[in-house]
Amino acid sequence: xxxxxxxxxxxxxxxxxxxxxxxxxxxxxxxxxxxxxxxxxxxxxxxxxxxxxxxxxxxxxxxxxxxxxxxxxxxxxxxxxxxxxxxxxxxxxxxxxxxxxxxxxxxxxxxxxxxxxxxxxxxxxxxxxxxxxxxxxxxxxxxxxxxxxxxxxxxxxxxxxxxxxxxxxxxxxxxxxxxxxxxxxxxxxxxxxxxxxxxxxxxxxxxxxxxxxxxxxxxxxxxxxxxxxxxxxxxxxxxxxxxxxxxxxxxxxxxxxxxxxxxxxxxxxxxxxxxxxxxxxxxxxxxxxxxxxxxxxxxxxxxxxxxxxxxxxxxxxxxxxxxxxxxxxxxxxxxxxxxxxxxxxxxxxxxxxxxxxxxxxxxxxxxxxxxxxxxxxxxxxxxxxxxxxxxxxxxxxxxxxxxxxxxxxxxxxxxxxxxxxxxxx
Amino acid sequence: xxxxxxxxxxxxxxxxxxxxxxxxxxxxxxxxxxxxxxxxxxxxxxxxxxxxxxxxxxxxxxxxxxxxxxxxxxxxxxxxxxxxxxxxxxxxxxxxxxxxxxxxxxxxxxxxxxxxxxxxxxxxxxxxxxxxxxxxxxxxxxxxxxxxxxxxxxxxxxxxxxxxxxxxxxxxxxxxxxxxxxxxxxxxxxxxxxxxxxxxxxxxxxxxxxxxxxxxxxxxxxxxxxxxxxxxxxxxxxxxxxxxxxxxxxxxxxxxxxxxxxxxxxxxxxxxxxxxxxxxxxxxxxxxxxxxxxxxxxxxxxxxxxxxxxxxxxxxxxxxxxxxxxxxxxxxxxxxxxxxxxxxxxxxxxxxxxxxxxxxxxxxxxxxxxxxxxxxxxxxxxxxxxxxxxxxxxxxxxxxxxxxxxxxxxxxxxxxxxxxxxxxx
Numbered sequence: 149x150x151x152x153x154x155x156x157x158x159x160x161x162x163x164x165x166x167x168x169x170x171x172x173x174x175x176x177x178x179x180x181x182x183x184x185x186x187x188x189x190x191x192x193x194x195x196x197x198x199x200x201x202x203x204x205x206x207x208x209x210x211x212x213x214x215x216x217x218x219x220x221x222x223x224x225x226x227x228x229x230x231x232x233x234x235x236x237x238x239x240x241x242x243x244x245x246x247x248x249x250x251x252x253x254x255x256x257x258x259x260x261x262x263x264x265x266x267x268x269x270x271x272x273x274x275x276x277x278x279x280x281x282x283x284x285x286x287x288x289x290x291x292x293x294x295x296x297x298x299x300x301x302x303x304x305x306x307x308x309x310x311x312x313x314x315x316x317x318x319x320x321x322x323x324x325x326x327x328x329x330x331x332x333x334x335x336x337x338x339x340x341x342x343x344x345x346x347x348x349x350x351x352x353x354x355x356x357x358x359x360x361x362x363x364x365x366x367x368x369x370x371x372x373x374x375x376x377x378x379x380x381x382x383x384x385x386x387x388x389x390x391x392x393x394x395x396x397x398x399x400x401x402x403x404x405x406x407x408x409x410x411x412x413x414x415x416x417x418x419x420x421x422x423x424x425x426x427x428x429x430x431x432x433x434x435x436x437x438x439x440x441x442x443x444x445x446x447x448x449x450x451x452x453x454x455x456x457x458x459x460x461x462x463x464x465x466x467x468x469x470x471x472x473x474x475x476x477x478x479x480x481x482x483x484x485x486x487x488x489x490x491x492x493x494x495x496x497x498x499x500x501x502x503x504x505x506x507x508x509x510x511x512x513x514x515x516x517x518x519x520x521x522x523x524x525x526x527x528x529x530x531x532x533x534x535x536x537x538x539x540x541x542x543x544x545x546x547x548x549x550x551x552x553x554x555x556x557x558x559x560x561x562x563x564x565x566x567x568x569x570x571x572x573x
Numbered sequence: 574x575x576x577x578x579x580x581x582x583x584x585x586x587x588x589x590x591x592x593x594x595x596x597x598x599x600x601x602x603x604x605x606x607x608x609x610x611x612x613x614x615x616x617x618x619x620x621x622x623x624x625x626x627x628x629x630x631x632x633x634x635x636x637x638x639x640x641x642x643x644x645x646x647x648x649x650x651x652x653x654x655x656x657x658x659x660x661x662x663x664x665x666x667x668x669x670x671x672x673x674x675x676x677x678x679x680x681x682x683x684x685x686x687x688x689x690x691x692x693x694x695x696x697x698x699x700x701x702x703x704x705x706x707x708x709x710x711x712x713x714x715x716x717x718x719x720x721x722x723x724x725x726x727x728x729x730x731x732x733x734x735x736x737x738x739x740x741x742x743x744x745x746x747x748x749x750x751x752x753x754x755x756x757x758x759x760x761x762x763x764x765x766x767x768x769x770x771x772x773x774x775x776x777x778x779x780x781x782x783x784x785x786x787x788x789x790x791x792x793x794x795x796x797x798x799x800x801x802x803x804x805x806x807x808x809x810x811x812x813x814x815x816x817x818x819x820x821x822x823x824x825x826x827x828x829x830x831x832x833x834x835x836x837x838x839x840x841x842x843x844x845x846x847x848x849x850x851x852x853x854x855x856x857x858x859x860x861x862x863x864x865x866x867x868x869x870x871x872x873x874x875x876x877x878x879x880x881x882x883x884x885x886x887x888x889x890x891x892x893x894x895x896x897x898x899x900x901x902x903x904x905x906x907x908x909x910x911x912x913x914x915x916x917x918x919x920x921x922x923x924x925x926x927x928x929x930x931x932x933x934x935x936x937x938x939x940x941x942x943x944x945x946x947x948x949x950x951x952x953x954x955x956x957x958x959x960x961x962x963x964x965x966x967x968x969x970x971x972x973x974x975x976x977x978x979x980x981x982x983x984x985x986x987x988x989x990x991x992x993x994x995x996x997x998x
Contacts (some may be wrong), residue, residue: 440866441866
């Protein structure tokens with residue numbers, strides 16, 4: 149198998165390195181040698197993490213996708229413009245394409261997979277979600293007997309690192325983000341990671357594969373972690389919860405929910421104990437029940453592990469195209485965010501006066517929201533108090549109504565914080 | 574696809590039930606209808622967990638494996654005698670075989686897989702290890718780019734239930750076993766589960782697939798959980814560990830270790846938090862690093878999930894035969910148990926006299942074993958004391974020498990308990 153690589157950065161370099169060390173055992177397993185023969189790079193002279201002595205380098209990426217000897221193109225340059233052109237050209241030239249590019253698949257996957265099907269080539273993207281964890285293969289093959297009811301994943305390592313730091317060390321968000329940046333886990337502009345866009349890309353891919361629907365990235369309700377405070381984490385801990393940034397996809401009647409947001413989960417859940425930059429995806433199938441897949445969500449060789457596994461699947465003819473590989477897709481409407489049912493955590497800052505708690509509980513009961521538990525604490529050197537509340541399972545619009553009603557009260561001292569709770573059972 | 578089932582008990586009944594509820598979506602996914610047309614059962618008149626109105630039943634299992642219309646045979650009767658005959662006959666008749674029978678594969682897998690290869694049919698057994706968790710597919714496909722360095726799994730739900738009960742409720746082994754029997758998790762004769770034989774079957778299968786070697790079940794060092802006491806669990810907890818019954822396979826130079834035994838693992842490890850009857854397998858690959866696969870290790874529909882996934886792989890031509898599917902196998906010798914390197918937990922009961930601790934530490938140092946930590950406790954209403962010790966990483970034969978030396982001392986009041994510790998990092 150002759151391979152052309154677009155991009156020899158972290159992932160591309162990792163692919164070359166892993167093939168160099170494990171090429172023999174892959175050949176022993178498959179009977180075939182995977183050879184990277186050509187790589188498109190931005191600057192031929194740049195230092196790299198891999199040995200390129202037997203790889204032809206070019207600064208013209210189209211030379212890779214148009215090369216007649218190449219069977220498989222690895223798209224590892226990112227972005228959604230040039231990469232789309234290159235992938236389309238490769239497919240039209242009859243080459244299989246493997247990509248780690250979640251943004252490209254989330255935004256243009258429907259048409260690209262159709263194009264791959266029309267050209268009878270594979271377009272595979274195991275590496276686009278949760279790095280090296282073989283979660284796409286698990287959904288497509290291991291769990292193929294199941295009707296998937298829901299999935300919930302920690303699918304952004306940067307965000308999980310920040311929340312883990314905040315919990316373990318009592319840091320606030322800005323501090324933990326600075327640490328993530330210093331360690332190279334977060335970009336200078338961290339928006340994609342901390343505002344949930346990266347997770348939303350990945351969630352839309354997982355949901356499409358789990359439910360056999362088309363990709364619907366633009367319908368994902370997305371909320372980042374930048375508003376999670378050290379106080380929220382402290383109150384959550386006190387109430388028996390850990391705050392994680394989850395991507396959640398769930399059947400809800402004839403529709404599906406797709407949402408990315410900070411979430412309180414019980415400390416007893418295995419996924420609550422997934423810390424640092426690690427990723428994990430919990431899947432609930434109607435036959436298997438709950439299963440969980442955990443591992444490195446990023447890194448050169450971890451991501452390369454998934455890219456190369458896709459190549460081996462092509463060698464063994466062990467895959468059909470994701471999503472549109474289903475013989476017929478189901479049309480599943482995405483549920484409006486207001487209509488999502490959930491338990492909620494609510495945190496208020498109120499003036500510490502007699503009668504305030506009675507007013508608050510009255511607002512809850514007027515909106516038919518029950519309080520399951522409540523913690524109240526005086527704020528040091530202040531006449532204000534924090535109140536943290538756990539509600540019963542209600543519609544999102546009802547908790548929004550409670551929030552608005554409380555924010556209109558004189559005793560209220562700050563915007564009311566709301567975070568979803570997931571039982572994950 | 575026309576399917577014949579041998580055995581319509583828990584797993585067979587689960588397969589029929591899952592196919593009945595998810596047959597449409599499986600057809601939507603694959604383009605093919607899976608039809609169970611014939612089932613071999615011991616007693617046609619018996620009540621079952623599944624509707625059999627459209628399935629022909631027979632009390633002659635050979636009628637199933639010899640039936641000309643059947644494409645795939647599911648062997649779900651267990652045992653290693655009749656089931657072997659039936660599987661061989663089915664394969665010789667050109668039928669694919671799927672089995673959940675770990676004992677059959679562990680003992681006769683090498684020859685059966687060879688026979689399947691010779692007859693150009695598939696012999697698949699995802700359900701034989703860790704129930705519905707797609708761990709075999711993960712090792713064969715998802716992690717196929719990796720050289721697997723080690724794996725460690727909780728692969729017997731009964732044993733994990735017992736250890737979880739002992740830890741959570743302070744019960745002793747006999748109590749927890751009785752509870753497991755009352756709940757139907759343990760058999761009347763629990764030997765296979767609690768003495769580790771079932772785990773050893775499964776471990777030999779995982780090791781063969783992970784390392785690309787032949788099955789070597791008879792070489793697994795196997796120790797059960799019946800000697801784990803409530804005291805051991807208390808001391809382990811105090812020292813920051815949880816005791817789990819693990820199956821461990823590991824490269825050690827040119828050899829491999831294969832062992833099943835109670836193991837102390839740090840409470841910080843995710844797998845230490847896998848409780849009750851759940852299973853989990855931790856895999857360390859040289860590219861991906863550590864990944865973990867968690868889910869139900871038993872149960873009718875959970876196991877059916879894996880059996881049906883194997884059928885779907887056959888429909889999609891998405892698999893080659895396990896183990897001997899490798900184009901060439903590696904010969905890896907199994908390391909002698911005495912030569913396994915490990916940290917150890919040791920617990921002693923000694924007379925509580927001056928100078929005893931000095932004698933003990935001298936024995937350790939004479940055998941070049943270092944003590945990493947130590948807890949000593951007076952035994953209530955007694956002149957004896959318990960001492961729990963954590964050692965550094967040493968050869969198993971060295972800790973055995975320490976044990977023998979201590980047991981020869983006058984101060985020693987009971988046989989010295991040794992349990993492996995795994996850092997799993």
